[in-house]
Amino acid sequence: MRFNIGDWFASVIDWMLANVGWFFDGVAWLVSQIVGAVEIVLIGLHPFLIIALLAGAALALTRSLGLTLFSAAAFAVIVAMGLWVESMSTLAVVLVSVMFSLAIGIPLGIWAALNNTVSAVVRPVLDLMQAMPVFVYLIPAVFFFGVGMVPGIAATIVFAVPPAVRLTELGIRKLDLELLEAAMAFGAKKGLILKDVQLPLAFSSIMAGVNQVIMLALSMVVVAGLVGAGGLGGVVVQGVAQLDTARGFEGGLAVVILAVYLDRVTSGARSLGDVLRSRRAKKEQRAAAATAPVAAAAG
Amino acid sequence: MSAAPVKAPAGDRGDAMNTEGPFIRVDHLTKVYSLGKSARLGLPGRRSQAKGFTAVDDVSFDVKRGQIFVIMGLSGSGKSTIIRMLNRLIDASDGSITVDGRDVRSLPPAQLRAYRNQTINMVFQHFGLFPHKSLIDNVAFGLKVRGVDRATREAKAAEALTLVGLGDRIHAMPDQLSGGMKQRVGLARALATDAEILLMDEPFSALDPLIRKDMQELLVKLQRNFKKTIVFVTHDLNEAMYLGDRIMVMKQGRNVQTGTALDLLEAPADPYIEEFVAEVDRSKVLTAGMISKDPDPGMAAAAPGVPARSGHDAVRVSEATVLTELLPLLAAGTERVEVVDEHGTPVGHVTAETVLAALAPKEYSHAL
Numbered sequence: 001m002r003f004n005i006g007d008w009f010a011s012v013i014d015w016m017l018a019n020v021g022w023f024f025d026g027v028a029w030l031v032s033q034i035v036g037a038v039e040i041v042l043i044g045l046h047p048f049l050i051i052a053l054l055a056g057a058a059l060a061l062t063r064s065l066g067l068t069l070f071s072a073a074a075f076a077v078i079v080a081m082g083l084w085v086e087s088m089s090t091l092a093v094v095l096v097s098v099m100f101s102l103a104i105g106i107p108l109g110i111w112a113a114l115n116n117t118v119s120a121v122v123r124p125v126l127d128l129m130q131a132m133p134v135f136v137y138l139i140p141a142v143f144f145f146g147v148g149m150v151p152g153i154a155a156t157i158v159f160a161v162p163p164a165v166r167l168t169e170l171g172i173r174k175l176d177l178e179l180l181e182a183a184m185a186f187g188a189k190k191g192l193i194l195k196d197v198q199l200p201l202a203f204s205s206i207m208a209g210v211n212q213v214i215m216l217a218l219s220m221v222v223v224a225g226l227v228g229a230g231g232l233g234g235v236v237v238q239g240v241a242q243l244d245t246a247r248g249f250e251g252g253l254a255v256v257i258l259a260v261y262l263d264r265v266t267s268g269a270r271s272l273g274d275v276l277r278s279r280r281a282k283k284e285q286r287a288a289a290a291t292a293p294v295a296a297a298a299g
Numbered sequence: 300m301s302a303a304p305v306k307a308p309a310g311d312r313g314d315a316m317n318t319e320g321p322f323i324r325v326d327h328l329t330k331v332y333s334l335g336k337s338a339r340l341g342l343p344g345r346r347s348q349a350k351g352f353t354a355v356d357d358v359s360f361d362v363k364r365g366q367i368f369v370i371m372g373l374s375g376s377g378k379s380t381i382i383r384m385l386n387r388l389i390d391a392s393d394g395s396i397t398v399d400g401r402d403v404r405s406l407p408p409a410q411l412r413a414y415r416n417q418t419i420n421m422v423f424q425h426f427g428l429f430p431h432k433s434l435i436d437n438v439a440f441g442l443k444v445r446g447v448d449r450a451t452r453e454a455k456a457a458e459a460l461t462l463v464g465l466g467d468r469i470h471a472m473p474d475q476l477s478g479g480m481k482q483r484v485g486l487a488r489a490l491a492t493d494a495e496i497l498l499m500d501e502p503f504s505a506l507d508p509l510i511r512k513d514m515q516e517l518l519v520k521l522q523r524n525f526k527k528t529i530v531f532v533t534h535d536l537n538e539a540m541y542l543g544d545r546i547m548v549m550k551q552g553r554n555v556q557t558g559t560a561l562d563l564l565e566a567p568a569d570p571y572i573e574e575f576v577a578e579v580d581r582s583k584v585l586t587a588g589m590i591s592k593d594p595d596p597g598m599a600a601a602a603p604g605v606p607a608r609s610g611h612d613a614v615r616v617s618e619a620t621v622l623t624e625l626l627p628l629l630a631a632g633t634e635r636v637e638v639v640d641e642h643g644t645p646v647g648h649v650t651a652e653t654v655l656a657a658l659a660p661k662e663y664s665h666a667l
């Protein structure tokens with residue numbers, strides 16, 4: 001006798017469609033409004049202004065001149081290929097998916113780090129979410145949200161939340177026990193320990209999670225193109241369907257440019273804390289050197 | 300925190316110290332770790348009944364205000380467990396802990412936090428400094444927890460850093476410092492809160508010998524001014540004897556002997572302690588105060604501070620002078636050295652004979 005898990009899953013989906021369909025309609029409407037708003041900004045403003053902003057963000061977050069110049073040039077290439085609008089629409093979808101994934105993943109990761117039961121429950125669920133082939137989410141997502149970019153975003157979130165949870169939990173849990181003891185030994189409350197010690201020291205791990213979430217979201221772009229999400233995914237899918245190698249390659253190249261930009265900027269931001277700290281420390285050293293003769297005279 | 304219990308200002312403690320009861324009192328303290336973890340780690344099964352692993356077994360001791368109480372023992376003897384039960388980083392399984400008349404084990408959460416913040420602070424073996432905070436922010440942490448405003452807590456923290464000799468580095472980050480300096484910060488952080496009790500879990504073990512000596516001297520110097528009540532863990536008997544007013548020797552979770560350095564040297568309770576004591580350099584841990592005989596009647600009559608028997612060339616040393624430093628005096632032919640306390644009040648005298656007798660290991664003095 002066969003045990004029909006698949007049938008059971010399908011009937012759960014059917015039931016949800018019949019009974020809470022209104023809820024998914026509402027979510028679909030809200031998400032498309034948000035993406036629409038982001039798109040209006042990204043597409044509505046002049047490309048050169050956006051390019052300047054993106055390059056400026058690279059400079060601010062990574063403090064690397066090379067990366068800043070590279071991103072300006074690479075985005076100019078996108079404009080030259082005539083893929084600016086598609087790229088910005090993809091960027092909007094990625095940004096919104098990432099926002100939702102982080103809004104779910106980081107708090108869940110914090111909770112899992114502070115509570116062993118939560119951690120034990122969450123872990124297998126994350127394994128399932130991450131190991132399941134993405135197309136499996138895409139099918140019910142289309143049922144719930146219709147075709148377009150919303151099912152793409154929904155599938156992306158399911159796919160991209162796990163690293164945000166895992167790396168947040170890991171970052172907090174790997175904290176040196178002695179530091180946790182030190183914070184407790186001075187009578188700090190749990191909330192203060194989290195805010196003042198655990199989260200700042202988990203920052204680089206959390207940023208690694210952010211980086212992974214972004215890369216996973218971007219990798220979903222082409223897949224989401226299959227369900228009509230438009231943007232660069234649409235371009236690539238179209239290129240493949242029409243056997244148009246040139247178009248497909250251009251779409252792919254634009255995806256790569258976005259990927260490299262987002263990856264470098266977020267992994268640069270990861271060490272931003274250290275950079276600022278060592279800067280402050282150097283400044284302090286200089287100040288100390290300047291006042292040293294005074295201190296010596298006084299002491 | 301206005302609700303903080305009012306503490307007697309340091310000046311008021313003065314001489315009441317000797318008459319009052321113990322400041323910290325620990326009775327039949329026991330810690331049994333649940334077995335799961337330690338069994339998996341394959342630890343040697345010391346009295347490991349089905350219930351768990353007994354890391355601290357029926358330990359009692361008490362500490363007077365202003366004393367340095369040293370807990371000493373080999374690795375795994377339960378020292379860290381005891382010290383962490385005092386501020387409840389680890390919860391005891393049995394027994395009682397009373398600090399200044401309060402039952403520590405029954406403090407509810409809010410009072411426990413206040414107790415940790417205001418009464419009992421800790422210095423860690425690996426310093427436990429927050430790597431993302433500057434020295435001043437590290438030192439001000441306890442006051443921040445207390446809700447003290449930024450300006451006040453930074454002033455206080457800068458003062459504490461100055462006390463430990465780091466007044467010119469207050470904005471440095473911990474990773475810019477050497478180990479010894481880091482532990483100075485650890486010490487400053489515990490001083491900044493004005494807590495009366497300091498717990499120090501092997502604070503100098505991670506430092507190399509010369510720096511370690513410096514730190515021990517710094518601690519003695521600070522202690523002279525602050526008269527904190529210190530519970531100090533070490534596995535180094537020389538350190539224990541140099542710092543400890545009283546020393547408790549632990550072995551496999553049990554208290555084997557508690558006493559002064561001299562007690563341990565003169566009357567080790569069992570072969571385990573005898574073995575330890577054999578390693579000690581007596582000339583460096585015994586002090587004039589420990590071995591001095593009754594003060595000379597003529598000296599005692601003199602008012603403190605007034606040079607007694609003026610004209611007579613009495614040689615005086617402080618109580619804390621170690622015997623090595625006495626040897627040159629005796630070698631130069633001084634027959635009798637007067638011992639005075641920190642106020643200059645005579646407490647006794649030593650002679651070449653008493654010094655030599657104290658330096659001779661026990662078995663040899665028996666042989667005579």
Ligand SMILES: Nc1ncnc2c1ncn2[C@@H]1O[C@H](COP(=O)(O)OP(=O)(O)OP(=O)(O)O)[C@@H](O)[C@H]1O
Nearest residue numbers: 332336337352354373374375376377378379380381
């Ligand atoms: N969480 C724990 N679970 C189980 N056993 C523990 C736990 N913590 C400590 N122990 C065991 O209890 C015993 C006492 O440990 P403790 O850390 O108090 O020793 P210690 O005297 O401080 O040793 P050291 O000098 O190595 O720091 C050791 O045998 C240790 O393995």
Ligand SMILES: [Mg+2]
Nearest residue numbers: 378379380500
């Ligand atoms: Mg220990």
